[in-house]
Amino acid sequence: MRYFLTLFLSLFLINGFFSSLGTTESLPDFSSSKHPVEILTLLNLGLRRLAADIAMVRLLIYYGSSEAMADDLNPPQGVTLYPGILPRAQEILSLDPSFSYVRFYAAGALAFNLGRPDEAIELLREGLILDPDNSKYKAYIAAIAFSQKGDERQAVEALSPYLNSPKTPSMIKNVAAFIYLRLKKWPQAAELYQELLRSKDAGYRKEAKKMLEKIKKYHYLKGN
Amino acid sequence: MKTIWILAVDSFLENIWNRVFILVAIFGGLLIYASLLFGVLAVEEELRVLMDSGLALIEMVTLIAGIYFSATMFLKEIETKTIYLVLSRPLSRLEYLLGRVLGLILSLLLIMVLMSFIHLILLFVHHWSWRSSYLLSLAGIFLKALMLVAAAVFFSLFSTSSIAAIVFSGSLWVLGNFTQEIRFLTQKESGLPALLSRLLLFLFPHFEILNWQGGANDTRVLMGASYAAVYFLIFIALSWLVLRAKEF
Numbered sequence: 001m002r003y004f005l006t007l008f009l010s011l012f013l014i015n016g017f018f019s020s021l022g023t024t025e026s027l028p029d030f031s032s033s034k035h036p037v038e039i040l041t042l043l044n045l046g047l048r049r050l051a052a053d054i055a056m057v058r059l060l061i062y063y064g065s066s067e068a069m070a071d072d073l074n075p076p077q078g079v080t081l082y083p084g085i086l087p088r089a090q091e092i093l094s095l096d097p098s099f100s101y102v103r104f105y106a107a108g109a110l111a112f113n114l115g116r117p118d119e120a121i122e123l124l125r126e127g128l129i130l131d132p133d134n135s136k137y138k139a140y141i142a143a144i145a146f147s148q149k150g151d152e153r154q155a156v157e158a159l160s161p162y163l164n165s166p167k168t169p170s171m172i173k174n175v176a177a178f179i180y181l182r183l184k185k186w187p188q189a190a191e192l193y194q195e196l197l198r199s200k201d202a203g204y205r206k207e208a209k210k211m212l213e214k215i216k217k218y219h220y221l222k223g224n
Numbered sequence: 225m226k227t228i229w230i231l232a233v234d235s236f237l238e239n240i241w242n243r244v245f246i247l248v249a250i251f252g253g254l255l256i257y258a259s260l261l262f263g264v265l266a267v268e269e270e271l272r273v274l275m276d277s278g279l280a281l282i283e284m285v286t287l288i289a290g291i292y293f294s295a296t297m298f299l300k301e302i303e304t305k306t307i308y309l310v311l312s313r314p315l316s317r318l319e320y321l322l323g324r325v326l327g328l329i330l331s332l333l334l335i336m337v338l339m340s341f342i343h344l345i346l347l348f349v350h351h352w353s354w355r356s357s358y359l360l361s362l363a364g365i366f367l368k369a370l371m372l373v374a375a376a377v378f379f380s381l382f383s384t385s386s387i388a389a390i391v392f393s394g395s396l397w398v399l400g401n402f403t404q405e406i407r408f409l410t411q412k413e414s415g416l417p418a419l420l421s422r423l424l425l426f427l428f429p430h431f432e433i434l435n436w437q438g439g440a441n442d443t444r445v446l447m448g449a450s451y452a453a454v455y456f457l458i459f460i461a462l463s464w465l466v467l468r469a470k471e472f
Contacts, residue, residue: 047276047283
């Protein structure tokens with residue numbers, strides 16, 4: 001009995017000791033979520049990253065694929081399209097703060113497609129606090145600021161070091177390519193559309209193919 | 225040592241020819257294959273989702289199999305009276321316990337290797353490039369399985385009921401992943417609720433220390449591995465005390 005109690009006490013103390021070490025991971029905020037049960041279940045089975053993945057898939061489904069065409073999104077006055085993007089992205093990032101794809105994807109959608117740069121900057125600033133050395137956040141913030149001022153040339157230049165990275169969401173590449181087109185920088189636009197032909201999103205591949213044909217037909221090959 | 229190894233091999237062979245074991249292995253493999261579908265939904269993050277869902281399934285199947293086999297193994301031997309035959313030989317109860325547990329661990333390793341093999345094939349097909357952090361993730365899962373196996377063996381010997389042992393170990397698994405929330409409560413609350421929450425931190429294991437999927441530094445790995453080893457040894461020692469006191 002004495003050994004038994006000693007062992008239990010040791011177990012008790014060891015649990016206590018290791019609990020004090022803890023981790024720096026944040027706790028998710030479920031206040032904005034409508035269906036947190038599956039996320040909570042995964043979280044309590046220790047599957048935090050998978051919970052973040054499921055929440056991301058839900059975000060992608062929520063936003064759908066129509067974001068590829070920025071011009072398609074002209075909401076009527078006073079109507080906020082996709083109001084849940086910021087809270088959903090924040091929920092995912094509270095599950096896995098290192099999930100940078102979500103941060104850039106949501107920030108890009110908010111700033112360049114939905115015309116809500118303040119929300120995008122809020123998301124990027126949160127990323128910058130967690131990872132101050134990451135220059136990609138600064139570049140995105142700069143690009144959004146230039147875009148707000150109407151200086152598209154500077155905006156796309158701020159993003160340019162990251163546009164060929166496979167980790168940059170196709171949506172951002174598509175927006176940048178579109179800006180290059182507006183600026184009549186056909187080679188840069190063509191290069192980005194070439195890159196988008198390798199995107200895993202069929203919508204972007206289709207759009208890139210169409211735009212490349214246009215560029216070849218009307219501009220680039222004619223030497224403009 | 226030789227006796228322990230003979231028992232371990234015997235236990236291992238018995239487990240792998242068990243229908244439940246074969247079903248678990250096939251089911252795990254199929255589930256990992258099915259995770260392909262989930263990956264497609266993630267479009268550009270398909271590889272990450274494939275990685276996470278595969279590792280999550282390996283973890284769940286390994287832990288479920290670990291709990292089930294640990295909770296039933298000894299009680300089955302007691303019910304079928306096989307234990308009399310084994311213990312009538314020149315063999316201590318500690319050797320018997322260690323041999324059986326080692327066999328069980330080898331069986332779980334086999335499940336993990338089989339499932340990881342399928343998972344790695346899927347990842348390589350999707351142009352994944354090898355990273356050693358994959359092995360680290362598997363090591364974390366394996367250590368969690370060790371902790372739960374030891375606890376389930378103890379519960380099965382102590383409660384003499386497989387169902388009770390499965391329920392206790394399953395609860396320990398879930399509650400062991402609650403510690404971050406409990407820690408949060410201890411910081412937010414005060415007085416008696418905070419005291420009770422702090423007490424819970426001493427009672428439950430802390431599996432979050434072994435969640436190495438997102439990468440972990442050497443200190444975290446060392447601390448986690450030491451914690452799992454000590455936890456395992458304490459529960460094995462407790463099981464030995466119970467087994468030693470049992471009259472057959």
